[in-house]
Amino acid sequence: MKKNKKLLFAAIIGNAFEYYDFTLYGFFAVYLSSFYFPTGDPLTSKIASFGAFAAGFLMRPIGALIFGHLGDRYGRKTALLISIFLMTLPTLTIGLLPTYAEIGFWAPLIIVLCRLTQGICTAGEYTGAIVLIAEFNERYRPGFACSLLPASSLIGAIVGTGLGAVCLIDTMPVWAWRIPFIMGFVFGLLGLYLRTQLKESPAFTNLTKHHKISDSPVFDVLKYQRRNFLCSMGVGAAALAPFYVISVYINSLTFQVGLSPAQSMLMNVGALLMWMIFIPFIGYFSDRVGLGKVMSYGSFLLMFVSVPVFLFVNYNVTLEKILLAQVIFSFCGAFYVAPFGAFLATKVFPASHRYSGIALGVSSGEALFGGTSPLIAAGLVALTGASFAPGFYLMFCGLIGWAAVNLYKPLSLSRTYKKRIDVFPFASNAA
Secondary structure (H helix, E strand, O other), X not given: OHHHHHHHHHHHHHHHHHHHHHHHHHHHHHHHHHHHOOOOOHHHHHHHHHHHHHHHHHOHHHHHHHHHHHHHHHOHHHHHHHHHHHHHHHHHHHHHOOOHHHHOOHHHHHHHHHHHHHHHHHHHHHHHHHXXXXXXXXXXXXXXXXXXXXXXXXXXXXXXXXXXXXXXXXXXXXXXXXXXXXXXXXXXXXXXXXHOOOOOOHHHHHHHHOOOOOOOHHHHHHHHOHHHHHHHHHHHHHHHHHHHHHHHHHHHHHHHHOOOHHHHHHHHHHHHHHHHHHHHHHHHHHHHHOHHHHHHHHHHHHHHHHHHHHHHHHOOOOHHHHHHHHHHHHXXXXXXXXXXXXXXXXXXXXXXXXXXXXXXXXXXXXXXXXXXXXXXXXXXXXXXXXOOHHHHHHHHHXXXXXXXXXXXXXXXXXXXXXXXXXXXXXXXXXX
């Protein structure tokens, strides 16, 4: 148990530092739009900046292919070390990058390239940490143990947002926004050191010991678990869409009520704190009630409240309404986010290609529906003129999330896959 606590600490802190790097740009997206995406139209600039934010998610499936293969072939620890090292470099680059006025089109181009690199690395980071924690805690409260990981992601986001808010106050120099990005490089190096202290998971160690490493883990997923792969995509969509609608899109509405960029970021800290508090409690609850059941509750909540909340918040927008919307969506989203890592790692994919299956499935769902949600929300409003249109998008994501949890096929019920198990036995039970 002491060994597991040490591993949890190292995985959680490293994950917090890496998500500090990845989410930092999202919280600065609206503020930086005028520096790197000037168009003369504030809405167009905001959409362009959200597009750069979404670009990081569009590369996640590619990152999943790379890091999923590394994690299933060479070990969870190896993949985690590489991902956190490569994540720090784009963060430092953004912090030192000249603006559009100084170097022209190179500025937005480099921003997008940095986001693409971060997207590739993040696909391996979160999945690797989830798999590592689940494989050490498969029989002892996996829901609670794995829920600490998204909570730690929020710690990194909170630190980044809080530091960003301080750097954007009126008394700070204009260039002070660069400080959080430069600090991200320092935090990343510390996270890298902590990762070197991790031990390899027992499931992967057993696979190596008995020479059961898959030659092509992604091929195994796509050939033998297509249905579960699609379900994992739905999980990724439903888990990420509410979070980024809250933290990026809804938070951008604060400018309509006269908040400064610094005040807007401080308000976002409050929303992130709510997620961080809700998630571990719901993770603990999911071990008692059932991982899939709790995720289904979250899907239903999201489907029923999304449109009413958007109608409410956009009718004479006030600061109080924005805050209430963030509270409601945080509560609904936490029901899905808290158990989903343990659900996929212990119920859906076996050890030999667990890293690849979760990474590719979840990152594909995030790329198509989750990370693009601020861009889609802004686009729906621009296209329809209806300020409540993003609510229908969240309803759609909730429906996808419900279907994913209730339509996956347990390995024990798959005859075709069972033949594969007989030929290629796995070291860890997936159920």
